[in-house]
Amino acid sequence: MGGFTDWIEQVADSGSRNDYRSRVTDSESASMWASLSFGANYKAAYCLAVCPAGEDVIAPWLENKKEFMDETVRPLQNKVETIYVIPGSDAEEHVEQRFPHKTIRYVRGSLHPSSIDYLLKFMPLMFQSGQAQGLTATYHFSFTGSEQRQATIRIADQKLTIEEGHHGPANLKVVADSRTWLSFLARETNLVWALLTLRIRLSGSPFWLVKFSKCFPS
Numbered sequence: 001m002g003g004f005t006d007w008i009e010q011v012a013d014s015g016s017r018n019d020y021r022s023r024v025t026d027s028e029s030a031s032m033w034a035s036l037s038f039g040a041n042y043k044a045a046y047c048l049a050v051c052p053a054g055e056d057v058i059a060p061w062l063e064n065k066k067e068f069m070d071e072t073v074r075p076l077q078n079k080v081e082t083i084y085v086i087p088g089s090d091a092e093e094h095v096e097q098r099f100p101h102k103t104i105r106y107v108r109g110s111l112h113p114s115s116i117d118y119l120l121k122f123m124p125l126m127f128q129s130g131q132a133q134g135l136t137a138t139y140h141f142s143f144t145g146s147e148q149r150q151a152t153i154r155i156a157d158q159k160l161t162i163e164e165g166h167h168g169p170a171n172l173k174v175v176a177d178s179r180t181w182l183s184f185l186a187r188e189t190n191l192v193w194a195l196l197t198l199r200i201r202l203s204g205s206p207f208w209l210v211k212f213s214k215c216f217p218s
Contacts, residue, residue: 088217109218172204
């Protein structure tokens with residue numbers, strides 16, 4: 001759940017309850033508690049599954065959509081509250097444009113893959129199509145070491161595609177030790193050190209890697 005690890009760190013770093021309350025408001029603590037009481041992502045997962053409304057409350061929506069929007073949706077949109085976003089994400093831009101009255105609080109990305117398989121499987125969930133606007137590029141990744149894998153990642157028309165193996169010409173080729181790459185994503189390994197020690201090697205302009213990273217802000 002977005003913001004969960006940051007919240008845990010706030011708890012761990014706080015020297016006292018007063019220190020904690022200076023870092024995290026009571027409403028934020030209550031919101032986190034409400035989410036975890038029924039399992040992670042409770043607030044989002046069940047709402048998304050039945051959007052725009054659940055079976056027990058869908059009647060008002062069907063009977064008078066305008067009234068439902070005015071009485072139920074608008075107050076939520078106009079509510080002054082804290083919104084958690086990842087810096088450089090589509091969500092940050094959306095909140096700034098649509099909900100300037102809400103307070104933005106930055107959190108780190110929640111993608112901390114434990115394997116290359118996990119990474120490739122969940123990259124589409126972290127892909128920011130807005131940040132990919134104007135980018136057309138193909139990347140060849142070759143992972144070595146404990147987990148060997150080859151993949152072609154294409155970004156075009158603000159869409160992401162991932163294929164097994166290498167296909168077609170690439171703007172950038174990345175050869176990386178799998179453990180080092182995962183450690184780099186988790187901010188445990190410095191990219192410059194990895195490049196100098198040849199644990200990560202690039203073939204092509206680093207410009208393409210910068211463009212790539214903007215599509216997965218953390």
